[in-house]
Amino acid sequence: MAQNKEDIKELIRQGRHQQGLAELLELVRQNPQLYNVSFAAQMLSEQIDTASLGFKPVRIGFLRSFTLELIEPFLITACAQMGVSPQLYFAPYNVIQQEIIDSKSGLHRFSPEIVIVAVRLHELCGKLIWEFPSLSTKDIEQLSQKAIEDMGQIICGLAQQGRCQVIVHNFERPWHPAMGIIESQLPSGQRLLIERMNGQLRELAQNYANVHILDYDHLRSRIGHERFDDLRGWYLGRSPISAAGLAELAKEYRGFICPLSSKSKKCLVLDLDNTLWGGIIGEDGLEGIKLGGDYPGNAFAEFQQAILNLYHRGVVLAVASKNNKADALEVFAKHPEMVLREEHFASMHIDWQDKVQSIKAIAAELNIGTDSMVFMDDSDFECELVRRELLEVFTIKLPPEPAKYRNILEELNCFDLLGYSAEDRFRGQQYRQQAQREKLKSESVSLEDFYRSLEIKLQIGRPHPGELTRITQMTQKTNQFNLTTRRYQQSDIKKMLDSPGTHVYTLHYIDRFGEAGLVGLAIIRVQEKDWLIDTFLLSCRVIGRTIEQTLLTYVVRQGRKKGAQQLIGEYIPTAKNGLVKDFYPQQGFNTIKTSKQDGLTQFQAKLDKLPADYADYLLVEEY
Amino acid sequence: MAERLEEVIGSVLSVPAEALSDGSSTENTPNWDSLRQLSILLALESAYGISITTDEAVNMNSIAAIKVVLKRHGVEIDS
Numbered sequence A: 001m002a003q004n005k006e007d008i009k010e011l012i013r014q015g016r017h018q019q020g021l022a023e024l025l026e027l028v029r030q031n032p033q034l035y036n037v038s039f040a041a042q043m044l045s046e047q048i049d050t051a052s053l054g055f056k057p058v059r060i061g062f063l064r065s066f067t068l069e070l071i072e073p074f075l076i077t078a079c080a081q082m083g084v085s086p087q088l089y090f091a092p093y094n095v096i097q098q099e100i101i102d103s104k105s106g107l108h109r110f111s112p113e114i115v116i117v118a119v120r121l122h123e124l125c126g127k128l129i130w131e132f133p134s135l136s137t138k139d140i141e142q143l144s145q146k147a148i149e150d151m152g153q154i155i156c157g158l159a160q161q162g163r164c165q166v167i168v169h170n171f172e173r174p175w176h177p178a179m180g181i182i183e184s185q186l187p188s189g190q191r192l193l194i195e196r197m198n199g200q201l202r203e204l205a206q207n208y209a210n211v212h213i214l215d216y217d218h219l220r221s222r223i224g225h226e227r228f229d230d231l232r233g234w235y236l237g238r239s240p241i242s243a244a245g246l247a248e249l250a251k252e253y254r255g256f257i258c259p260l261s262s263k264s265k266k267c268l269v270l271d272l273d274n275t276l277w278g279g280i281i282g283e284d285g286l287e288g289i290k291l292g293g294d295y296p297g298n299a300f301a302e303f304q305q306a307i308l309n310l311y312h313r314g315v316v317l318a319v320a321s322k323n324n325k326a327d328a329l330e331v332f333a334k335h336p337e338m339v340l341r342e343e344h345f346a347s348m349h350i351d352w353q354d355k356v357q358s359i360k361a362i363a364a365e366l367n368i369g370t371d372s373m374v375f376m377d378d379s380d381f382e383c384e385l386v387r388r389e390l391l392e393v394f395t396i397k398l399p400p401e402p403a404k405y406r407n408i409l410e411e412l413n414c415f416d417l418l419g420y421s422a423e424d425r426f427r428g429q430q431y432r433q434q435a436q437r438e439k440l441k442s443e444s445v446s447l448e449d450f451y452r453s454l455e456i457k458l459q460i461g462r463p464h465p466g467e468l469t470r471i472t473q474m475t476q477k478t479n480q481f482n483l484t485t486r487r488y489q490q491s492d493i494k495k496m497l498d499s500p501g502t503h504v505y506t507l508h509y510i511d512r513f514g515e516a517g518l519v520g521l522a523i524i525r526v527q528e529k530d531w532l533i534d535t536f537l538l539s540c541r542v543i544g545r546t547i548e549q550t551l552l553t554y555v556v557r558q559g560r561k562k563g564a565q566q567l568i569g570e571y572i573p574t575a576k577n578g579l580v581k582d583f584y585p586q587q588g589f590n591t592i593k594t595s596k597q598d599g600l601t602q603f604q605a606k607l608d609k610l611p612a613d614y615a616d617y618l619l620v621e622e623y
Numbered sequence B: 001m002a003e004r005l006e007e008v009i010g011s012v013l014s015v016p017a018e019a020l021s022d023g024s025s026t027e028n029t030p031n032w033d034s035l036r037q038l039s040i041l042l043a044l045e046s047a048y049g050i051s052i053t054t055d056e057a058v059n060m061n062s063i064a065a066i067k068v069v070l071k072r073h074g075v076e077i078d079s
Helices: A007-015 A017-030 A036-047 A069-080 A096-100 A106-110 A138-160 A180-185 A191-207 A218-223 A231-237 A242-258 A283-289 A297-312 A325-334 A353-365 A382-389 A402-411 A424-443 A447-453 A465-477 A489-496 A548-559 B005-013 B034-048 B054-058 B061-073
Strands: A056-064 A084-090 A113-118 A165-167 A211-212 A265-268 A316-322 A345-351 A375-379 A394-397 A455-462 A502-511 A514-527 A530-538 A566-570 A590-594 A601-606 A619-622
Touching: A007 A036, A017 A036, A017 A069, A017 A382, A036 A069, A036 A096, A036 B005, A036 B034, A056 A106, A056 A242, A069 A084, A069 A165, A084 A106, A096 A106, A096 A138, A106 A242, A113 A138, A113 A242, A138 A165, A138 A211, A138 A502, A165 A242, A180 A191, A191 A211, A191 A218, A211 A242, A218 A283, A231 B054, A242 B034, A265 A297, A265 A353, A265 A502, A283 A325, A283 B054, A297 A316, A297 A402, A316 A353, A316 A530, A325 A345, A345 A353, A345 B034, A353 A382, A375 A382, A382 A447, A424 A514, A455 A548, A465 A489, A465 A502, A465 A514, A465 A530, A502 A530, A502 A548, A514 A548, A530 A548, A548 A619, A566 A590, B005 B034, B005 B061
Parallel strands: A056 A084, A056 A113, A113 A165, A165 A211, A265 A316, A265 A375, A316 A345, A375 A394, A455 A619, A530 A566
Antiparallel strands: A455 A502, A502 A514, A514 A530, A566 A601, A590 A601
16 A cells, blocks of 8 residues: 555545545554654545544543643544544633633533543642642642542533533652652652542542543553653643653543444454464464464463453454364364353354455344454455455554564453443434445455555466475475375475476465465476376465466466466365365366265366466566 | 655644745744644654754744754754
């Protein structure tokens, strides 16, 4: 995908908003710097027709004691990832009670659906922060009581109006406690005081169903004071939060905004191979996959436990995996280290159809919108395809290191619920938005364009000298995309390479994401004018991208060049290669015979009847 | 390759890069108020990977002044 600002602007000018949005979000994901975030926010606010893309608009008013406007681009962009378009109102600096009480205030006229109260003790009751060591116990008690009373009035004033949801920051504990190292032993220390006051804030909030506390103190600690605070911003413009801090605070706000706009995620869709376990079940078998024990098995086991925890919090689990169903289910049933079992999943789509179809099917089965789903997969290819076709699904590509998986899952706040269910009028809008989404289908990119965007380059020809081992290995280990599953030794392959009656062809794959290496093999036995395809296999890493057609086309071209007239293909069924049963008929071959003994089926096609041109969305180098 | 300065500032101010020049400042450029001044500061730091001090920031009121500071930090700006 082009992530160039000019290209994005051009897409929007052409009216291709869905694609423009996809590329914009990708730009920010790859490079979340402030100037990209600003650009994204500007496009989202002014150029992109978010309403027609099914975005939920929401009006958010801010009552604040410090400069917070700088969060605007971060909040707009973060919300865009979840299909929410926020409209923001900032009350004047440190004007809080008046905005609430005066029915003609800016806040009232804006009529927010959510009000965020961002008040620091620094401004509400500065003495408790700046002058703590000089205060007497009586002073401290009076000041803190007054501060809590003020907050009580603010919260009560907003909550009783009933029309909006209220999110209140709790108080941050200062970086350096006022009394120094003795604080941990002092019952009247500053940190303990603020902790108690936060407890009181929590109690105040519990009186109202529409008031929620945002643990600002914890957020600041979690990010780290050094990263979160910006003293220059404070001294220059009373903005105490750094760019990194604003980005995190925006995500925290989004964690509240989504459930309050009925946009929280309900369902987690998972891949299987290299996601729930290390390795590929169809290739490595039950004994060979990594789960439990040492690294990486322990990382996968912990990841599964984290997923199970989400299940217990009410998240619906589903599987979308390209595999033989029996192989995959065997792991759930039999592997002793599996934490997740079949019963934890509401839907499992384990087959060879593309994942976009699987995800849509899961959504239909569970009667939920695709915009309430999160999809996790380790494959660049799958994630990019799903992002293109189903932008409303929140797609997460897992990194190469399984050690990072659990944290990535636990960081997500998109499944968080607030216990308050949104009004019915929000739900009614969902049907309308779905209809609008259907209208946009004409704009979605074709599969061919998608393949083209991958910049696939294939190198096909006779093997290089050093590849003997790899070729042998492929014949022994490839189970799924393997037409005849003939297992060879190194000496067999060597004989074939040296014999004029056999042709061995290898296929190498490179795309935008990197090199997959030697992934395809065809072995031909020459029988006068007939070319018998003894072996035809493809690594499971590249199944589903029309690479197999390309390898066959190469064989056709070579056959024609060398004067052959007919190709004979064979299929020998095994427990694992069901997916290629119809490969030859699909390529235009006729069935000649089927043997009752081992189910071997033979197919035939005349070379001049088969296509001999490569698809134009990939680059083929014959050598 | 460094991002063009006018692009970075233009993004923050919601003003086209072409409309900005060395003489653009808080006095004559739309949207360039003290609030945006802070945004520009953060954007410059993230765009060029530098750390601007508070004292430097106080005087960065025009594109010309910004260029001086960036140059001092070793950032190459094509004029």
